[in-house]
Amino acid sequence: MTNPLSRKVIRLLFTVMATMLSVGMTACASPDSASQSPAVTSQHALDTAIEHYIRAHPEVIEQSLQALEVKREALERVRQKAMIDKRQQELLHDPTSPVSGNPNGAVTVIEFFDYRCGYCKRAAGAVTQLQKEDPRVRVVYKDFPILGETSELAAKAALASRVQGKHQVFHEALLAAKGDLTKDTILTVAGEVGLDAHRLEADMANPEWQAAIDRNRALAKELGISGTPGFIVGSELVPGALDVNGLKALIARAAKG
Incomplete structure (x- = not known):
């Protein structure tokens, strides 16, 4: 796969190298030779020199x-850290999360x-195990x-399951469900974990859940x-x-900061 930055970088390299070569040629040439050979410092000559160097x-x-x-990547990590620090309230204390x-x-x-998400299903066991092994974890x-x-339907169902006090067991069951999810399988899983599926379906219509998803x-x-999945701990x-x-x-x- 071609790096989407490659063309920009190559153009940037040409510009930087052109500047360097231009300075170098001017420094190495005597004032007389520089003034007598304008072609040497022409754009065409620089482009040719750069092309030969890159080849x-x-x-x-x-x-x-x-x-x-x-x-x-380093700059993006700095930006992300600053944004995580700025959005602590939404990340940690949104009442709908x-x-x-x-x-x-x-x-x-x-x-x-x-x-x-298959990777989320794979990580689910690790998240559950972590909570069992470390009582400090929230x-x-x-x-x-x-x-x-x-996916959006499943998210609304999971959020709405909180009304019946069954979110965690339903959350784990949805991630453990085999095959792709459909509305029918979502409601079937709901019934299997003790949720009233009819009530759940009605609760899913609450616009609060869509608003929560939009905020996320x-x-x-x-x-x-x-x-x-994406995991955040501290500012990472x-x-x-x-x-x-x-x-x-x-x-x-x-913990080390």
């Missing part, structure tokens, strides 16, 4: 792209997830349906979260599925 040293392009990507584990825990793990769930209408989407966009955001050791490592890094 002789093609690794320069790759190295520059890699360095630029490292710098970009379900919470599990120790509600007064000293360590909060925030998860952006989608019920139809988990905040941010429903972030990105995989279509059924806006928050994810600000933080640069485009996929699921880690995209992708984590096993229990990965979650513990994230907590340990946050």
Whole structure:
């Protein structure tokens, strides 16, 4: 896959190298020779010199792209940290975001997830195990349906299940469900965990759940979260599925500040 930055970087390299070569040629040439040979410092001559250099040293392009990507990622982490710090209230204390584990825990793990996401299903066991092994942990769930209408339907169902006091068991059952989710399977799973499916379906119509999902989407966009799952502990955001050791490592890094 072609790096989308490559064309911009190559143009940037040409500009930088042109400047460097221009300075170098001017410095190495005597005033008389510089004034007598304007073609040497012409744009065409510089472009030709740069092209020859890059052909002789093609690794320069790759190295520059890699360095630029490292710098970009570092800047993005700084931006994300600042935004996480700015959005602490929404991340930690939105009353519509379900919470599990120790509600007064000293360590909060925030998860952006989608019920139809295979990686979220894979990470679910690790999140459950973490809560069992570490009584300090408080988990905040941010429903972030990105995989279509059924994902949004599942998110609304899970949020609405709080009315009947069954969110956690329903949440875990939805993530453990085999095959793709449909409205029928969502309601079937609801019945299996003791929810009144008819009441749940009525509660799902509450606009409060859509508003919560919309807030999560806006928050994810600000933080640069485009996929699921995404975990936040302290001021660090880690995209992708984590096993229990990965979650513990994230907590340990946050503890060190």
